Amino acid sequence: MTTQNENLSPNDSMQLINSMINQAKNNFSENGFLYLVWGWLIFTCSICHFIFLKLDLFKQPEIVWASCWLAVIFQIIYLSRQKKKEKVKTYSENIVNYIWISFGICMFIVVIIMSKTNNWPMMNSIILMLYGTPTFLSGIGMQFKPLVIGGIICWCLAILSVFIPPVYVLLLLAASVLAAWIVPGYLLSSKYKLQNKQ
Amino acid sequence: MEFKELDPILHSQLRLAVVSLLISVREAEFTFLKEKTNATAGNLSVQINKLKDAGYLDVTKQFNNNYPQTICKITKKGIEAFEGYVKALQTYMNPNGQS
Numbered sequence: 016m017t018t019q020n021e022n023l024s025p026n027d028s029m030q031l032i033n034s035m036i037n038q039a040k041n042n043f044s045e046n047g048f049l050y051l052v053w054g055w056l057i058f059t060c061s062i063c064h065f066i067f068l069k070l071d072l073f074k075q076p077e078i079v080w081a082s083c084w085l086a087v088i089f090q091i092i093y094l095s096r097q098k099k100k101e102k103v104k105t106y107s108e109n110i111v112n113y114i115w116i117s118f119g120i121c122m123f124i125v126v127i128i129m130s131k132t133n134n135w136p137m138m139n140s141i142i143l144m145l146y147g148t149p150t151f152l153s154g155i156g157m158q159f160k161p162l163v164i165g166g167i168i169c170w171c172l173a174i175l176s177v178f179i180p181p182v183y184v185l186l187l188l189a190a191s192v193l194a195a196w197i198v199p200g201y202l203l204s205s206k207y208k209l210q211n212k213q
Numbered sequence: 214m215e216f217k218e219l220d221p222i223l224h225s226q227l228r229l230a231v232v233s234l235l236i237s238v239r240e241a242e243f244t245f246l247k248e249k250t251n252a253t254a255g256n257l258s259v260q261i262n263k264l265k266d267a268g269y270l271d272v273t274k275q276f277n278n279n280y281p282q283t284i285c286k287i288t289k290k291g292i293e294a295f296e297g298y299v300k301a302l303q304t305y306m307n308p309n310g311q312s
Contacts, residue, residue, distance in 0.1 A: 039238050
C-alpha cells in the first residue's frame, strides 16, 4: 500500500474504508481454549460427583470441585501470557471479558450465599442459570451462534432442574457445559485455526 | 450541490487504511496495522507519525518481553475527522443528496 492520493477517487476511498473495517471486524481472536478447559473440567467433575454419590464411594464427593481452584490459577497465568501476545484489542472483546469477570464474581457470591443458607440442592439450578448468561452474551458480542444456542440450552436445563431429583441435576450440569462450552469451544478453535491458515 | 473538501490528511491510501482499521478496534499494535495494510514498516511509521502530529492518533511506545512495541489508538479528533471525511465522500458519490 502506498501513500499516493492523486488517483484515489471517492469510490476507491469508500471501498478502502469498507475493506479495512471488514478486515478488522473479521479478525477473530478467540481460540476457544478456555471454553474447552472449563468445559471438560466441569463435565468431568459433574460426572465424577454423580458417580461418587450413586456408588457412595466417598464421604465428601463434592471434593472433586476443588480442582476448579487449580483451573482458576491456570487461567490467570494463561490470560496474562495471552495479553502480552495480543496485537489488537477490540471493543467487543473488552465487553466479553467484563461479562466473564462479572460471572466469576456472581459464582463466588452464590457459593457464599448457599453455604450460609445451607441451600445446596438449589445451587446447581442457579449455577445452570448463571452459565447461560455469559455464554449467551458472549455469543451475541462475538456474533457466534453456537454460544447463543448454548446459553439458551443452559437456561432450559435450569428450568428442568427443579423438576428432577437433585442428584440428577449433576448430569444436567454436564449436559449444559457440553452444549455451552465444549461444542462451541471446538467450533471456535476450528474457526480460529482456519483464519490463521488464510 | 456543493462538493465538500476532502481532508488531505486522510485522503491518502495508507493513512485512510490505518484510520479505517483503528476506527473499528479499541487499539492495535504496529505489526497488526502492517499485516493488514501490507505496507512497509518505514512507510507505515512515517504515515502514523503524520496522523499523530495531526492529533488523529495516540501512539504509545513500550517494551514487551524486551521487544519494543508501538500501540496505536484513534483519538476523538481522529474519529470526528473520519466522520467528516466519510460525509464529504458522500457528497461526491451522491451529488444530488439522494439516499
